[in-house]
Amino acid sequence: MENTPPPSPFPGLITREQEPLNLELPFPTLTEPVLPANRLFVRSHFPVPALDAATWQLRIEGAVSQPFTLSYDELRQLPATTLQATLECAGNGRARLTPKAKGLLWEQGAVGNAEWTGVPLSALLAQAGVAPDALEVICEGADQGTMNDEPKAPGVIAFARSLPLAKATRPEVLVAYLLNGQPLPPEHGFPVRLVVPGWYGMASVKWLNKLTISTEPYAGYWQTLEYAYWQRHHGQPTLVPVAEMQVKAEIARPALHEAVPVGQPYRVFGAAWAGESEVTSVEISLDQGKTWQPARLLGAAVPFAWRFWEYSWTPAAPGRHTLQARATDLAGRTQPTTHDPDRRNYMINKVASVEVFVG
Ligand SMILES: Nc1nc2c(c(=O)[nH]1)N[C@H]1C(S)=C(S)[C@@H](COP(=O)(O)O)O[C@H]1N2
Numbered sequence: 001m002e003n004t005p006p007p008s009p010f011p012g013l014i015t016r017e018q019e020p021l022n023l024e025l026p027f028p029t030l031t032e033p034v035l036p037a038n039r040l041f042v043r044s045h046f047p048v049p050a051l052d053a054a055t056w057q058l059r060i061e062g063a064v065s066q067p068f069t070l071s072y073d074e075l076r077q078l079p080a081t082t083l084q085a086t087l088e089c090a091g092n093g094r095a096r097l098t099p100k101a102k103g104l105l106w107e108q109g110a111v112g113n114a115e116w117t118g119v120p121l122s123a124l125l126a127q128a129g130v131a132p133d134a135l136e137v138i139c140e141g142a143d144q145g146t147m148n149d150e151p152k153a154p155g156v157i158a159f160a161r162s163l164p165l166a167k168a169t170r171p172e173v174l175v176a177y178l179l180n181g182q183p184l185p186p187e188h189g190f191p192v193r194l195v196v197p198g199w200y201g202m203a204s205v206k207w208l209n210k211l212t213i214s215t216e217p218y219a220g221y222w223q224t225l226e227y228a229y230w231q232r233h234h235g236q237p238t239l240v241p242v243a244e245m246q247v248k249a250e251i252a253r254p255a256l257h258e259a260v261p262v263g264q265p266y267r268v269f270g271a272a273w274a275g276e277s278e279v280t281s282v283e284i285s286l287d288q289g290k291t292w293q294p295a296r297l298l299g300a301a302v303p304f305a306w307r308f309w310e311y312s313w314t315p316a317a318p319g320r321h322t323l324q325a326r327a328t329d330l331a332g333r334t335q336p337t338t339h340d341p342d343r344r345n346y347m348i349n350k351v352a353s354v355e356v357f358v359g
């Protein structure tokens with residue numbers, strides 16, 4: 001029918017913003033550890049650029065001995081790596097902050113896990129010959145626009161983030177062109193994006209078209225005015241770019257305010273991830289955090305990917321109950337009970353909490 005909109009290419013995702021496109025996974029619908037491309041959340045700051053793989057180029061320049069330009073076909077001929085990576089937006093969970101935070105109010109689902117294929121960034125850096133005094137790689141996307149919230153960006157800017165060389169040269173950081181074995185969908189960065197496993201999503205620059213190797217720390221819009229948080233250095237709060245994902249468990253089921261039958265076993269289910277580390281345990285509390293019981297980790301640990309977990313709960317009494325979940329990583333780091341205001345509206349990993357009705 002003429003007046004019917006075309007079917008959504010992202011069935012079931014929650015629209016947080018239409019333009020630019022921002023879509024969230026309804027987390028209680030989680031079932032598969034590797035999500036199909038149309039179930040991955042979408043986070044964009046500008047309209048999706050219409051790019052053509054036949055004319056796309058990646059320029060590598062700056063503090064290098066051999067600047068060069070790479071075409072899509074040339075990139076696809078280089079030795080490739082395939083890996084899983086869980087990408088979480090640094091603002092995921094913002095809807096749970098009080099007082100109400102500024103920014104998109106993501107609930108639980110600005111996170112997803114998928115399989116990516118691409119060329120290790122380290123190979124391109126080696127080909128360019130990075131100068132001995134180089135510090136960072138500034139990674140720029142083809143999308144552009146104006147940022148009008150105060151403090152405003154100075155006119156039209158691109159999306160760009162820098163990666164310190166220590167991370168940029170790790171084997172897991174990919175210049176990716178396949179998502180679950182298929183070319184990237186336009187919304188996820190077609191034809192080529194960066195994938196930075198273990199780091200919050202903003203590091204994985206989509207529509208990648210330029211790498212500038214720099215000898216100075218980059219202080220661009222996306223790592224100062226946005227995606228930066230306070231660290232206390234020398235007694236002074238200092239803005240630092242958001243980087244590694246914090247350890248976190250999310251409860252998929254029961255969903256918030258779900259009705260759960262009394263006296264029957266209920267399968268509490270969710271996912272947990274730990275940035276560059278590994279989830280070593282997930283625990284559940286039914287008494288506001290006084291005591292914790294171990295949940296069961298499912299499947300095998302996959303580096304940089306989330307891990308599903310379950311816990312069998314038989315509620316004994318009707319009424320309101322609060323379920324809490326927390327994960328711990330290999331370094332013994334666990335989740336805080338409150339959000340540290342120094343993190344501003346990013347890196348939200350306070351203990352997950354879901355209120356349900358038993359009856
Ligand atoms: N070029 C470009 N890259 C980008 C963004 C963007 O707006 N433009 N958003 C970033 C943010 S904040 C996140 S969380 C991830 C989301 O990736 P996805 O949309 O493929 O899920 O992309 C990152 N890369």
Ligand SMILES: [Mo]
Nearest residue numbers: 089090201202
């Ligand atoms: Mo993000």
